[in-house]
Amino acid sequence: MTPHLEAYLMLSAALFAVGFLGVLVRRNTLVIYMCLELMLVAATLALVAFSRFNGTEDGDVFVFFILTVAAAEVAVGLAIIVALFRARQTVQVDQLNSLKH
């Protein structure tokens, strides 16, 4: 017996929710970034499941592009975080409030 499409979609939603919880709760920029990656991967899981159950290639190709963009995004984001750390000596979001006032 194979799992249904709904099972994959619910797992994807749960993973997305866990990532979102991390973004809301954590205060460390790097951990927040990891949780963002988690949300991205949860979305790709839903796409692959749709593609498989629809019998087409398009979702898989789309996930290929998402993975490529995610790799570029991680490189740029981590470079920004390192630059931020060099300028402010911290990566805790509650101390990075220059734009607030």
Add this chain to the structure above:
Amino acid sequence: MEQFAFTTLSVFTLVCALGVVLSKNAVNGAMCLLLCLAGIAGLFVQLHAYLLAFILILVYAGAVVALFLFIVMLLDMQGGQPSRPRGAGIVAGVIAAALLITGVDLLAVRGRLPDTAPLGHSVGSSLKLYSYELFTTYLLPVQVMGFLLLIAMLGVIVLSRRMAEPEDPR
């Protein structure tokens, strides 16, 4: 059997995802992310997307998590305690949870997804078909993606250069 593998993999993935969120040490979080990605790659294999599982392991587990670990160790940071959520955070969390529960409810109860059995005989496994799609229908996105990677590379170089310059006069 397949159901059992799915249940095991999904529980493993969810536990590791919670580990990313809840672990106090950022290095432990990155390790949990690695395991979580391995679980998702297993789910991809179960969905017959073998190439994507391979790429996920190669790009995410190999490169991205290694980069995360490298930065965590470079910055030598503490994980930071999960702070008490304040007013706006609680409201946002409640709204997000309500939206998610509504969506899952719509999907599970009212949504009627046709053809719950997987269609196509392991379409995703055909590498030839996959690359044919990539280089015919999706040729323009492939080229745009290559350009994007070039821009990202240049951006990272510029970012790490610019921040070094103001420190020189000191």
